[in-house]
Amino acid sequence: MRAVQFTDHGERDVIEYAERDEPERGDGEVLVDVKAAALNHLDVWTRRGLPGIDLSMPHVPGSDAAGVVRDGGETRFDEGDRVAVWAGVACGDCEFCRDGDEPLCVDYHIIGEHVPGVHAERACVPAENLVRVPEGVGWETAAAAPLVFGTAWRMLVTRAELRAGENVLVLGASGGVGHACVQIARHAGATVYATAGNEEKAEAARELGAEAVFDYTDENFADAVREATDGRGVDTVVDHVGKETWRDSLASLAKGGRLVTCGATTGGDATTDVNRIFWNQLDVLGSTMATRGEADDVLSLVWEGALEPRVRETLPMSEAAEGHRMLEERDGFGKVVLRPDSET
Template sequence: MRAAELHGQRHVVVNVVDDVPPPKPDEVKIRIGAVALNHIDVWSWRGMAFAKRELPIILGAEAAGEVVDVGDAVEDLFRGDTVAIYGARTCGTCAPCREGRDNFCEGPQAMYGFHIDGFLRTHVNVPARIAVKAPKGLDVMAAACAPITFGTVEHMLFDNAGLKAGETVLVHAGGSGIGTAAIQLAKAVGATVITTVGTAEKAKKAAALGADHVINYREERVEGRVRKITGRRGVDVVFEHVGPATWEGSIMSLKRGGRLVTCGSTTGVAQSTNLYLLFQQQLRLIGSFGCRMQNMRDVMEKMAKGLVAPTIDTVIRLDEIEKGLARLEARDVFGKIVVAL
C-alpha cells in the first residue's frame, strides 16, 4: 500500500507501507479513490504545534472511495458502494453522537490526517458509522468533496446562520474550495451572493459560478462596496473563514441583526472586535466547526440532483502532494485540488 506520510515540518514522503488488515466487525475497508486537499492539510504539513500526534503520520482529511470489504456486524454497506468518509473518528456513544451532532463529539480529538493517520493512502479501515453512502451515480471525485468542502458550508450557512431565500450573503475568498461551495449552496436556496476575490481572473470565474456581485479586495474597500450594493443596508449573513485580514470589514458589512458565521482563521487567530457595534447593532457571531454526517448526505443529494458541483482546479497524483499543498498555501487555486489514487 502506498501512502503520503508527514515525517517532519514540510517534509512528506510517499512510502510503501503495510497493507491494512481485514476490517473488524463494525468496520469497512475502503479503497480510496480521491482525496480533496484543505487548509487543515496545510496546517498539518506546516507542523502546527497544537496538534498532539506522533510522526510519521499519513496526511489527508477529506476523501471518498469504494467499499471493498465489510465487517461481520455491518448491515447497511456493501462491497462496491461509493462512500464519503467523515473527517473525524468520533466515539459514536456520547450524547452528541447519539443525537446526530457528530462535530460535538465528547470523545478524544481524532481528526484524520491531523491527529491520526489520514486518507492519503490506497486503502483504509474505518468504523462503518462514519462511511456515508453516496447516492447512486455520484462519482468518487464529487463525493470526496462532501465531508469538509460542502459539508462544512452546509452546516455553516443553514444549521448555524439560517440563510434563507431572499437574503444576501457576503462570501469571503470566493475562489477557495469552501468559497466556491458557499456561492453555489447559497444560490441554490435563492440568496443573493456577494463574494470577494484577489484577481480579475478569479472574479470572472466567481461570476460564472453564480455570484451576483464580485469584489476584488485588492482594489476596493470591501465594506464600502457592500454598503453600496445593499443600499447602505448591509448583508444578512457574512461567511467568514479568513480571520484578522477580513474581520473588521466583515463586522462593518453586516446589517442590523445580521449574522456572521466563521469556520476558520487562515490569516491568524487573534483580532479585536468593536463591542459597541456588536451590541448596538444586535449582531450575532457564530462559530462553526466541521459538519454533521447528515450534512454530508444532504450535500451529496444536492450534487446528485445537479444543484451544486465541486469546482475542481487540478487533479494531481499522490507523489505531487507537496506541490499541491504549496499551491493551496499560496492561494494559487480556484476551487479544489484533488489527489486521485
C-alpha cells in the same frame, strides 16, 4: 501499498509518497480502495503541526476520499460498494452526541488530523464515516465534496439560518469552503456577494451564482458591500480568513446581521469593535464540520448535480506537495484532487 505521509512536521519538503504496510481493518471498519482524494487547508495545518495533537509518525494525512469497498467485514457495506469518507468522528456518548450534535462532541476527532488519514491507495475507515456514492457520480466529485460542502452547509443553513430573499457575503470564494458557500447560498435563494483575489477567480464565482464579486486586493470590501446594498449591508457574512478581514466583516453586516466563522487562516487574534456588535445587535456564530445528517443533506444535492465541487487541479499522489503549494499560495479556484499514482 503506497501513501502520502510525513515523518516530521514542517514545510512541503517533508511530504513523501512511500510504501507502507497494508492498513489493518479493525472492528466496525471498512477497507476502501481509494480512487480519488482531496486536499483541504486542514492538511496544511496538520503537516505544519497543530498544538496539542501528538501524531504517531509517519502520519498519513487526508480527510477526503472516495473509492470502492474491498472488504466490508461485518458492517453494512459489501465488496464493490461505492463510498465517500465523512471525516468527523464523535464519541457517541457525551451530552452533545446524545443530543445529536456531533461537531460539539467533547472528544471530536477528524480523520487525517488526529488519526491516520486517507491520502493513500487503501484506507480503513469506520463504517459510520462512509456515505454511499450513487453510480454516475465521478470519483473526483465524490472525493472533493464532503468536507467543504458539509462545513458550508452547517455554517449557512444550520448556524446562520440563511433564508430565501436574504443577502450574504462570502469571503474567499475561490477556496473550497468559499466556493461551496456561494453555491449553497444561491441554492437557498439568497443574493450572494463574494470576495476574490483576481478577475479569473471573480469570474468563476459569478459563474457559480455570485451577483457581484469584490477584489479585496484593490478595494475595501465593506465599502463595496455598502454601496452594492444601498448602504444597508448584508444579513450574513461567511468569514474563514480571521484577523485580516474580521473588522470589515462586522462592518459589512446589516442591523441584526450574523457573522459565521469556520476558521482563521490569517490568525485568530482579530480586533472586534464591540460597540458595533451591541448597537447593531449582531450575532457572531462559530461553526465547524457538520453532523452526519447535515453531510447527508448536502451531499444528496451534490450527487444529483444541484451543487458541484469545482476541481482546480487533479494530481497524482506523488505530487501531493504541489497540491499543498496551490492551497498555501491560493493558486486557483476550487478543490485540489489527488489520485493514487496507480489510478492515473
